[in-house]
Amino acid sequence: MSRRPPAGLAAVRAARVPDSRRLRVGVIGLGSGCTHIDGWRQHPNVDVVALADADADRLDVAGERFDVATCYTCAETMLDIERFDVISLCTPNRFHKALAIAALEAGCHVLCEKPMALGATEAREMLAAARRNGRRLMVNFPCRFSAQSRALKAQVDAGLFGDFYFGRSVWHRRRGLPDGSRALADLGVHRLDLALWLMGHPRPTWVLGSTHEPTAGGGWAGDVGDLATALIRFDNGATLVLEASRATHIGEAELMETRLFGTRAGLLQKNLDGGPRCEAQIFLEQAGTPCDLHLRPAAPEAPSAMYEFAEAILNERPHPAPGEEGLVVMEILDAICQSARSGEPVRFAA
Ligand SMILES: NC(=O)c1ccc[n+]([C@@H]2O[C@H](COP(=O)([O-])OP(=O)(O)OC[C@H]3O[C@@H](n4cnc5c(N)ncnc54)[C@H](O)[C@@H]3O)[C@@H](O)[C@H]2O)c1
Numbered sequence: 001m002s003r004r005p006p007a008g009l010a011a012v013r014a015a016r017v018p019d020s021r022r023l024r025v026g027v028i029g030l031g032s033g034c035t036h037i038d039g040w041r042q043h044p045n046v047d048v049v050a051l052a053d054a055d056a057d058r059l060d061v062a063g064e065r066f067d068v069a070t071c072y073t074c075a076e077t078m079l080d081i082e083r084f085d086v087i088s089l090c091t092p093n094r095f096h097k098a099l100a101i102a103a104l105e106a107g108c109h110v111l112c113e114k115p116m117a118l119g120a121t122e123a124r125e126m127l128a129a130a131r132r133n134g135r136r137l138m139v140n141f142p143c144r145f146s147a148q149s150r151a152l153k154a155q156v157d158a159g160l161f162g163d164f165y166f167g168r169s170v171w172h173r174r175r176g177l178p179d180g181s182r183a184l185a186d187l188g189v190h191r192l193d194l195a196l197w198l199m200g201h202p203r204p205t206w207v208l209g210s211t212h213e214p215t216a217g218g219g220w221a222g223d224v225g226d227l228a229t230a231l232i233r234f235d236n237g238a239t240l241v242l243e244a245s246r247a248t249h250i251g252e253a254e255l256m257e258t259r260l261f262g263t264r265a266g267l268l269q270k271n272l273d274g275g276p277r278c279e280a281q282i283f284l285e286q287a288g289t290p291c292d293l294h295l296r297p298a299a300p301e302a303p304s305a306m307y308e309f310a311e312a313i314l315n316e317r318p319h320p321a322p323g324e325e326g327l328v329v330m331e332i333l334d335a336i337c338q339s340a341r342s343g344e345p346v347r348f349a350a
Helices: 007-016 033-040 056-066 075-081 093-105 120-133 147-157 183-199 305-314 323-342
Strands: 023-028 046-052 070-072 086-089 109-113 137-140 164-173 204-212 225-234 239-247 254-262 265-271 278-286 289-294
Touching: 023 033, 023 075, 023 305, 033 046, 033 056, 033 086, 033 305, 046 056, 046 075, 056 070, 070 075, 075 093, 086 093, 086 305, 093 109, 093 120, 109 120, 109 305, 120 137, 120 323, 137 305, 137 323, 147 183, 147 265, 147 278, 164 183, 183 225, 183 239, 183 254, 183 323, 204 323, 225 323
Parallel strands: 023 046, 023 086, 046 070, 086 109, 109 137, 164 239
Antiparallel strands: 164 254, 204 225, 225 239, 254 265, 265 278, 278 289
16 A cells, blocks of 8 residues: 655655665554654654554554655565665554564664563564664653653762662553553553663562452453552662552542652652643752752753654664663563562572
8 A cells, every 4th residue: 555745745855965864764553653753753864754554544544644655554565665774663562573573684773662572582582683683672661751851860860869779660540441451561661661760770680579450341430450569679779669550549540650769869750630741859958958859851842762763873872772671671571470470579580
């Protein structure tokens, strides 16, 4: 399936900068993939040149909306025919591994939606394919890319907090959609990655996990369930509590919170009024007096993960949220599920 580009627009795009300095991007999966297209379009040297989605109607709507003429209902066919620098992979999780490997084998860098795979074994296969082909693999963890998260991270890197020794990272939803994925893989990964990133990625040594399964109906009409909780211990002695659920009896529509205790100061990033907007606070003591600071980032908007990936590729710099960090998230998720099944802590190999 393919539509012709408006000739004028194609000519204007081609004239802006030499092709050799532009990235050709393809997007697979046009639910969250539409957000990727917006993100790629923040960058002046990126062209989203083709789209793929198994759903022809969705493909048509996205093709029209974003004025992308080259559209495929089969992602593999698109990878065979078109030439890309980067693929944005936004299909349901169960397709990530096969399509990421196909894209990497076709010589593309890959920006993969979270969670990067169904488990750590798949994630390792994806990383092996990236290494084999000398291509990049990045995971889209959008919580890292807000102006506020970046401002917090800048304070962490400046040493304001000292060493983090405890954290609690949470995403609870009052009523979620029963779409087949689990709260841990859907919501928990965001808060886990954010905490690991702010903590400087200490190495996990053991995990104690517990889950509560839905009793019936997948989380509707007062049916609580799909809760995961975990205590994660790291090699530097720090511990992190992780909680995620998609149908539970709380006052907020959404409760997102990441709290970290450091030896010099503590931080809290928390959503406001059950919505997506977050506030960030820093707690410390100055001259014996407790001080609460509200963090207000200078820039209201921050460039997207897509923009950052493009910058890294074009400037030959390391990219953020590399697949290796996505793999650690998958290893922790696997360990939580294993521990929940066995009722025992799961130790990581030294
Ligand atoms: N980073 C975020 O904040 C965020 C938000 C939402 C979803 N996601 C992630 O994005 C991914 C997709 O989630 P979604 O909510 O957009 O799902 P979705 O179901 O809305 O969209 C997925 C699309 O992929 C298409 N598709 C499925 N299999 C395909 C295949 N083999 N080839 C081509 N197209 C295929 C479907 O037709 C559908 O249009 C998941 O991994 C999810 O975890 C991330």
